[in-house]
Amino acid sequence: MSHDLDSQTAQLLQRLRRKEGTWQDWGQGCQHLQKAGHSPQAIFEATGIEPIHQNQLIIAVQVAQSLRAGNASPSVLAYFQERGSDLLYELRVLSQRDRVAAATLIVEKQLDGATVHEVCRALKTMSYQKGESEDFTDTLGDRIGHYYWQLARQQRDLAQRSRLIAQGFRFVDSEKGRRALETLLTDLTVVSATPQPRLPLYRLETAEELPYLIPVAGCAPLTAAALTAVPALKPTGAFSLVDVERPLTVVALPGWQVLLNAVDPVALLWPVAELPAELPSSDNLIPITQVLLIVDRGRQEWQGDRYLLIEETTAEPLRLAWYPQAPSAPILGQLLLVLRPAQILDNTVNRELWLLEE
DSSP, X not given: OXXXXXXXXXXXXXXXXXXXXXXXXXXXXXXXXXXXXXXXXXXXXXXXXXXXXXXXXXXXXXXHHHHHHTTOOHHHHHHTSSSOHHHHHHGGGSOHHHHHHHHHHHHHHTOOXXXXXXXXXXXXXXXXXXXXXXXXXXXXXXXXXHHHHHHHHTOOOHHHHHHHHHHHHHXXXXXXXXXXXXXXXXXXXOOOOOOOOOOOOOOOOSGGGSOEEEEEEEESSOOHHHHHTSOOOXXXXXXXXXXXXXXXXXXXXXXXXXHHTOSSEEEEEEEGGGSSSOOOOOSSOSOOOEEEEEEETTOOSXXXXXXXXXXXXXXXXXXXXXXXXXXXXXXXXXXXXXXXXXXXXXXXXXXXXXXXXX
16 A cells, blocks of 8 residues: 555656646645645655745645636636636635636736736725725725725826726726726825734744743642643644643743753642742742742653652652652652742833833
């Protein structure tokens, strides 16, 4: 079976390398290879199809499939059978209904890539303004014409204004829409555009900025059963998403290296009085009665420079201690860190915007 799969993969790579079939065959082939575990770079090295082109082909194939599902006419489907992958790629931002209508428009008016890009931007923009005009209907052509009408009203440059009006006439369907565009030829009033707000974009620069979620076993005194009953959390994806299957208390800590290197970390609330060593003095005068321990359940071997969480007897609570030699009692984990509570005297300061001069 494995030999057959290898043979099929080799044949597919050969067809892609020779550019056999249509662009839809290439897109389906790239998609099949990527789903089978081949990286875009490996496919590029074997076929010469660059990763960015692979992505364009795969998405264009998906758009073509949505056209078939949306009952696009046979002539439209035939038009894109052997060409137009770049045009269908632009339609990815549209709804299925608009994709079918836009694809039909492309065929009817023989639109090029730059025009299709503008048309898709127009439809996407106008999708947020439904029902806001008395002069334009909800047809595809009128929505595009309405978009160019809005841009033309905001344009002071007469040549650019005329170009936008001409584009509006090219697509508008209704008579009322045409009259609205015609008024711009004589009414040269400029309407200032309402600036679109910038996206509130943030980026995590370091691993420490990404919170690391750790399950909390509870507050001491604890039993071994309470410690082992806590499920491990497995972050996945670029944003370290965590799927919690049942009610669970978690604590979010910075992505410190000691946590990233842990095998199976668990948090425990621990009285300061029961720590095996005295905490260093703090400049803050607020007394600390409780700290947060992070214990790695995945490391249950003795090390001379580590504090250990042990179960001396099943009848006694867990104990945190240091042993110069390996203890006879079961080791349930190694201590990774002791965390003091945050000493923030005024939380409102963190919510205020600060302007800093560079």
